[in-house]
Amino acid sequence: MLADAGVVLTQAERDDIEVADFGLGRVEEIGLQLVVYVNTQRVCAKELVLFPHQTCPEHRHPPVAGEPGKEETFRCRTGTVHLHVDGHDEIVLRPGEQFTIMPDTLHWFQAGPEGAIVSEFSTRSRDETDVFTDPAIVR
Amino acid sequence: MLADAGVVLTQAERDDIEVADFGLGRVEEIGLQLVVYVNTQRVCAKELVLFPHQTCPEHRHPPVAGEPGKEETFRCRTGTVHLHVDGHDEIVLRPGEQFTIMPDTLHWFQAGPEGAIVSEFSTRSRDETDVFTDPAIVR
Numbered sequence: 001m002l003a004d005a006g007v008v009l010t011q012a013e014r015d016d017i018e019v020a021d022f023g024l025g026r027v028e029e030i031g032l033q034l035v036v037y038v039n040t041q042r043v044c045a046k047e048l049v050l051f052p053h054q055t056c057p058e059h060r061h062p063p064v065a066g067e068p069g070k071e072e073t074f075r076c077r078t079g080t081v082h083l084h085v086d087g088h089d090e091i092v093l094r095p096g097e098q099f100t101i102m103p104d105t106l107h108w109f110q111a112g113p114e115g116a117i118v119s120e121f122s123t124r125s126r127d128e129t130d131v132f133t134d135p136a137i138v139r
Numbered sequence: 140m141l142a143d144a145g146v147v148l149t150q151a152e153r154d155d156i157e158v159a160d161f162g163l164g165r166v167e168e169i170g171l172q173l174v175v176y177v178n179t180q181r182v183c184a185k186e187l188v189l190f191p192h193q194t195c196p197e198h199r200h201p202p203v204a205g206e207p208g209k210e211e212t213f214r215c216r217t218g219t220v221h222l223h224v225d226g227h228d229e230i231v232l233r234p235g236e237q238f239t240i241m242p243d244t245l246h247w248f249q250a251g252p253e254g255a256i257v258s259e260f261s262t263r264s265r266d267e268t269d270v271f272t273d274p275a276i277v278r
Contacts, residue, residue, distance in 0.1 A: 006144050006145020006146070006216070007145070008216065008234040008235035009235050010235045010236065013235070037212070037214055037237060037260065038212045038214075038237065038239060038260055040210065040212075040239065042181075042262050043182060043210060043212065043260055043261060043262055044260075045184065045212065045214075045260035071179065071181055071182060073176070073177045073179075073182065073184065075176055075177075075184075077145070077147065095147040096147035096148050096149045096152070097149065100177060100179065119184075121176065121177055121182055121183075121184035121260060122182060123181050123182055
């Protein structure tokens, strides 16, 4: 999917693609594939790859170590993603469309029938501090 | 060039592509074309488009308002970019390769013979505070 979208990865990045199943063991339904380009103290950039109808479950990024939580901009590259953000109606992102999710704001998202590739531009990623609504989830 | 690289832009983004000639009036030689996806208080993401052999002249991003200067990761999407960063040998980035430039570090870059598209992931962009080595330059 990434190569078809014109995304070129190094061999090391291909070997390091992260598959997140959130500890639920049904990754095709609830899961996410990630390529992390960079994650420094200040900046993070990733590609999120979603299979058709795959869902990333509801969570938020709380403040950590005196800093506001993670701020994320999702930019759709291919396919369609349905984004649900606390305080907003459903947001549908098509290729070239984007939305910025402010810190500590509950959100979840699901790919449309073709799946999706979404670029994420954000502050530092500390996935282990994410707070998921479903208590069964382990990140 | 962007469409060929699989980058989809909205009409508003196409209308807003910034051409920086750095006040020198010879943009094909010294210049840069930019698509700014997002630039918040904390995060910025852009595509930089360089024509063949086009050069972005030497500059640095100093501390502003009590914050460290801008930190930038350049990720080459297409073509080749030759990156010159103070304290490093020349860095040649090919598609899928990237380099992070720390704050307040002098750097300049030039595209190879095919031009280049480079994604930039950074902290907040405040172009007006950049310090260029050539005193003739106006940003």
